[in-house]
Amino acid sequence: MPRHGIYPRDIIPPVSDYYDSGRFGRMFGKLVPFASDTPRIRKALMDIGAVNGPMDARENLAADPKDLIVDLNLSANNNNNPRLSAGMTFFGQFLDHDMTFDPTSSLERQVDPEQIANFRTPSLALDNVYGAGPGGSPHLYDRSDGDKFLLEETGTPGKHDVPRNSQHVALIGDPRDDENLIISQLQVAFLKFHNAVVDYVRTEIGLTGGEVFPEAQRIVRWHYQWIVVHEFLPKTCGDAVVTDILTKGRKFYKWRNEPYIPVEFAVAAYRFGHSQVRPSYRANFTGNPGGTPFFAMIFRENATPAGDPDDLSGSVRAPRRFIDWPTFFDFNDGQVKPNKKIDTTLSTALFRLPGTVVPHPNATSNPASLAQRNLLRHLTFSLPSGQRVAKAMKITPLGKDKLAKLAPWGLDDNTPLWFYILQEAETEASGERLGSVGGRIVAEVMLGLIEGDRTSYLSQDPEWEPFLPTIDPAHRHENFSIVDLLRFAGVA
Secondary structure, X not given: OOHHHOOOOOOOOOOOOOOOOOEEEOOOOOOOOOOOOOHHHHHHHHHHOOOOOXXXXXXXOOOOHHHHHXXXXXXXXXOEEEEEEOHHHHHHHHHHHHHOOOOOOOOOOOOOHHHOEOOXXXXXXXXXXXXXXXXXXXXXXXXXXXXXXXXXXXXXXXXXXXXXOOOXXXXXXXXXXXXXXXXXXXXXXXXXXXXXXXXXXXXXXXXXXXXXXXXXXXXXXXXHHXXXXXXXXXXXXXXXXXXXXXXXXXXXXXXXXXXXXXXXXXXXXXXXXXXXXXXXXXXXXXXXXXXXXXXEEOOOOOOOOOOOOOEOEOOOOOOOOOOOHHHOOOXXXXXXXXXXXXXXXXXXXXXXXXXXXXXXXXXXXXXXXXXXXXXXXXXXXXXXXXXXXXXXXXXXXXXXXXXXXXXXHOOOOOOEHHHHHHHHHHHHHOOXXXXXXXXXXXXXXXXXXXXXXXXXXXXXXXXXXXXXXXXXXXXXXXXXXXXXXXXXXXXX
């Protein structure tokens, strides 16, 4: 009999080897689930992801948000990552919303991943920004200049918000890009980047009429994809694995017709970013009364007041709710802050998600702990263990000693893939980037999505290089970065 609900090794569910566009599928479809959904294993996952459990950083959420940033003693269990700045966490969230839209919200729904429609072509083409374009999504665009996006004032001169309806619902391509103030302002940055490129296309290239929008969109998309390939992935997964995939090809992420979204990626590997979230941030330098910095928790369980809460939740417009990007990305001015390491410790705020993020939470089927939600999805989507995935990739799995946190539940040698990937990053790279399994999955899928997009620069012109101005003119082409995008957009 299998212990802890683990499937016998000879039971292999039937799967197909390749998947079609618009579906979720599996990279390792012949691997059995790490466990069956029994009360015992469900309780184990709930214990592991619980408040004050082994993944909780146990930060004092009553502490001053500024102190949680500057006093390292207050985050002794949740160390800073010197390799990645605070903004990369939210750029990664933005990328996720571009790649995927999973309409399945119930953790209790028993689903077959191959039958879940993505409801968006899986790609990195900024569908979350452009929607269906000016013709299909006219509410996103400025009627006074149909090639540009609509923006609205926050109440502070020169600072903009996404457009909203009378009930403050964001009018954007993907509602998830208003989940918090930082991702919402990143959406604003991309809207303004496009608008600036429209001006560039008209004045520098000389296009007019119906030629302007498609050329501006292509330039925006290709510069964005360049940042993903040459900045985000090398910093997150490591230069070596990115170079290996670009030169030798993908080994594990393949498809028959068009790309799909693997559940090993969406439910496990790409959720590494949850461990990078800080408990609090400096949103800006002058937003509070008297021109003082606006520090706030990323979430509070009961943020107040509703019109301008004392956290960084989204779906709000107020004069102080804007982002000064030098805190989040390195502009070489000494203001940037790091994100947290990729490890098995999550900020305490993420164990107490507010009702704006998790409506009507309950302890069994809809927990307010992000860690519990992630772990329970391993049962919903029948994910294999990290050890089995490593072996399938011909990578030596982590030893039980590295996963000793899970020994009390008997999961130190049969580990949920998400937890395994976090521990692997901590073990192999001191939490500064992903490890062998996680890095390969993330890099192969994201590069594969770009390669599988017939309109991407990797498909149409692999030798293409950026041409918009950079902060480092000596390396104008090869070093175009998110900082350069923000500068060109006029938001930094």
